[in-house]
Amino acid sequence: MRERKVINGVKRYFELLGIYAKMDLASLMRDRAFMAIVITADIVSNISSISGIFLLAWKFGGIGGMDRFEVLFMLAYGNIVMGFLNMMGGCNALFPSRIIGRGQWEHMFIMPLPYAVQLTVGIFPFTGSSSLLSGIGMLWAAVHHMETVLPWWWPGMLLFQLFISMVIVVAASYLFSSLAFYAPVQCEEISSTVIYSMDHTRNFPLSGMPLYIRYPLLTIFPAGLMAWFPTMILLGKTTTWVNFYPAVFALLISFVSAYFFRKGFGYYVKKGINRYVSGGHRS
């Protein structure tokens, strides 16, 4: 009975993913030439955003103890993290402060689905995957050129680290988005500001940086956990016990984020209404 329920639940989840994927494909097929231009422009933009760091690494034969292809690996890793999240968070699930600030949570109230499901099924696999695709391409090129021999379990470790990095980004976004429950207009873009700031900072290799720069970027502003630190783990440049740090941090920030988001949500349904909340809603 319980097994049946789980199977039905999984089946239903994929059905939901399917309808969003179908709608995304319909958008893509509506004007193929236009969408091809948009996706190509997106890929070019993604590659050019990291090209500055890579060209510096190329020119100087590496940065801070990382050779040029290790730097490329790090940049690709970050692109995969953000690319996957952008693809999954097409309906602003990655930026919940926008949903709150724009009063769109009211649409979610009337859907007979748990909020967690609503936030994770709105995927854009066809029109929103350019960053992910460019990241995978760059990762393949970096691994191909690196001289390191990778053990058999390495792909599993890569997927695990990618998952941990994504959890950290999402948790940070939800943590700051909690503020939007109290001040919807002022905080509408707080999640995108936080995430894009982390996204810009994650491109810099932190190897060789002084500790007073490195530590804050691994704790209070965890941009270093989006690409650099996992890269060091995956390339075998860290000690064993430190390898668990991203997972522990992800767990911790997830709990803190869940606590504050629930608290904010409680405030929103108890005290909030678009006309009366201080700052109101944009729409």
Added chain:
Amino acid sequence: MFQADIVREDAPSFQGEGQLAIKVDSVSKSFTRWQRKEDASEKADRSGKKSAVEEESSSEKKALRKKGILGKVEFKSIFRQEKKTLTALDNVSFQVRRGEFVAYAGPNGAGKSTTMKLLSGMLQPTTGAISVLGMSPEKDRIALMKKLGVLFENRTELWWDHPVIQSFEWKKVVWDIPDAVYRRNLDMVTELLDIGEIRNTFARELSLGQRMRADLAMMLLHSPELILLDEPTLGLDVVAKRQMIEFLKRINREEGVTILVTSHDMDDLEEMAQRILMISGGKLVYDGSFDGLREITGNLTHFTVTTDGGQPELEGCKLLGGKNGVFEFEVDLSCCPMKGLLKRLSQADGIMDVEIWKAPIEQVIAQLYREWR
């Protein structure tokens, strides 16, 4: 006193909980909000009175404004803001039986939309309890939403950049509507709401009337047992409005769907609903029939008298206007009974024709709103 009495007299009482679609029990909802603090002169300006001291300070301010020291907005008011508690709903209780068509009316800011949001689980009450279809909107949200349909005038559930039918298919998956039910309902709404031609049109290309029809159609695809409609006829042209009203009446009558509807158009509400709940200042002030509402305001009746030219003198009747021998009067039948009115009309000179009708409900409501201010 006046308001409480009205509710007590007409409020229907129901025996079994099972036959209730909505039960609102002593619900209050309050909010806090920031607003600029009024100074004494502003208060006086508003009330139209000024003390001698305020007059003096007002003249000083005028002088300062002339010198450009003070702008139109007082600088100090920026630093004098206060947080105010606002009661949107104040101890409101009412019940709606399954299968009823109930109108929910009140002046702007009375608490109508707040009630709708509380019923649909978008807000939680500060105090009191709400039960919708026997469920708590807060605790049983998912189960309730499978049986509830919500349509707000300023919101659309349609996907903007997709054809209408795509939104319908999306709803089928999200609401997990069985194939047979979906097909039956799709055929029904397509026919009754005449949306065959717009099913394949993009939502953003629809006119307001078409969009409302498409939204209404989408809302009905999962066979809701209760529908909450907030201003469904707002902005619709005459044809679209007629179509909407006829459709709502039909699904209420034939499918037994319970409907709670808000609107500022009282004539529409009277045509659709059997019962009206009126709210003012967050309090429920009337619960009963439309005719009962007329009686409260004195059973106003209008009549037109056609004469050979002269204006008839009718005691107890108020002349509303007259032109080319046609005169319109208003009479309160609770003070001047129909028998007496007919007698007076028969005794008046030069009367050629008489037409009598009830005062428009709009006028009755307007009179009530004025009294509540």
